Amino acid sequence: MTATHTSSSLVIATRESRLALWQAEHVQALLRARGHQVELLGMTTKGDQILDRSLSKVGGKGLFVKELEVALEEGRAHIAVHSLKDVPMELPEGFVLACVMEREDPRDAFVSPRYASLDALPQGAVVGTSSLRRQVLLQALRPDLKIEPLRGNLDTRLRKLGEGQYDAIVLAAAGLKRLNMAERIRCEFEPGSMLPAAGQGALGIEVRSDRTDLIAALQPLVHMPTWLRVAAERAVSRRLGGSCSVPLAAHALLADDGTLTLDAAWGDIEGVQALIQVRQQAHVTTLDQAEALGNAVAEQLLAQGARCAAKAE
Structure with missing residues (x-):
């Protein structure tokens, strides 16, 4: 068992690239403004170390988050700040996405x-x-x-x-x-010509699922319109085995009246099949409804010939 830390002393696990540090420092500043003491724990991940091969060949996006999750598991850190498009669609047992923050330009x-x-x-x-x-x-x-x-x-x-x-x-x-x-x-690139990746431009904060105190402390940072959009996008990717080994795009827009419009595209890396594109809309107010729209779009892609990622051997 790791010691339980008070919410006044939080440690953020982060990659040490300039962009990852910016993201962690951004969250640090927001939490400090709410009265928390927050420190950073910089780490180098396997994804940062393996630069001579494409991610799809060496294990996908999880390479950027695994070490951070180990730090959470061991209690060396309490939260991990990720670029959401680097976060695997299925988190390991015992971890949860506690917060999705307002999106920057997703293009x-x-x-x-x-x-x-x-x-x-x-x-x-x-x-x-x-x-x-x-x-x-x-x-x-x-x-x-x-x-x-x-x-x-x-x-x-x-x-x-x-x-x-x-x-x-x-x-x-x-x-x-x-x-x-x-x-x-x-x-x-406008999304109409170059559809973004699921979650692109959004930041997600991961914690251990048993840390309900941290989940509560992070709620003021949640931007629900962004979370609804990326939940739909990530559901498409999850259904198609989404990682770096799937040539898949998904991008959602949320109207003021609650209508979520989700565009997705799947491409054949061999160039044999033409690009498959799907658009669907639904009125959503919950993450479950957003994910249901994503699943429906994924099924439509599959029905038109898109293929799921091959399971790793």
């Missing part, structure tokens, strides 16, 4: 020192991304482009672009904006 950003947009790229230009989702969507927009793998944190990716290894790269706009690097964005 993808086109970044290039020479070209103003995807359309401006010459035939056969090299575009960097390690996301299978971005790969299939880029190839649907520009089949002539050469899509090359790109791993590493934000600064590493920008450095590789600056060294001339790529003509352009595609990144989440949210990360660039959070680090005051919005000027690097040449243009943003």
Whole structure:
């Protein structure tokens, strides 16, 4: 048994990349403003260490959260702050997503020192991304482009672009904006042409499920409109075995009247099948209703030929 800490002394487990630290410090500042004492525990995860292979080949998004969960399990930390698109769709036994915070821009950003947009790229230009989702969507927009793998944190990716290894790269706009690097964005892809990943731009806070005191303390940070949107998106991904090994996009918008519109797309990484796209709407007020919409969209994708991720051997 680990010692029970009072809510006045919280430790946040975080990756040590600049963006992850920004996210943790953002939560730290919000909690401190509510009277909590909050410290950071910086950690390097396996996802940060393995940079020579794509995530889909080395174990998926869980590589970014496993060490943080061990710190929670052992009581060295109390909460973990994640970029929600890095959080596996199924959390391990004993852990829970306690809070989803207000979303930053969920769109993808086109970044290039020479070209103003995807359309401006010459035939056969090299575009960097390690996301299978971005790969299939880029190839649907520009089949002539050469899509090359790109791993590493934000600064590493920008450095590789600056060294001339790529003509352009595609990144989440949210990360660039959070680090005051919005000027690097040449243009943003509208969701209609480049549908974002489930949860992109949103922050989630994970705790041990037995820490009801922490769950209660985090409630003021919850942004329910964002949580409803990402719950629907993540349900699509969960049904299709969502991880980095599925070329899947899901993006929801919530209207003032409670209508949730969910768009999803599945692409064939081999390029044999055409891109499959689905849109459904429902009136939602609860997370269960949002997830039900996500499941319905996933079933429609499957009915049209989308395939679930192969189970790991």
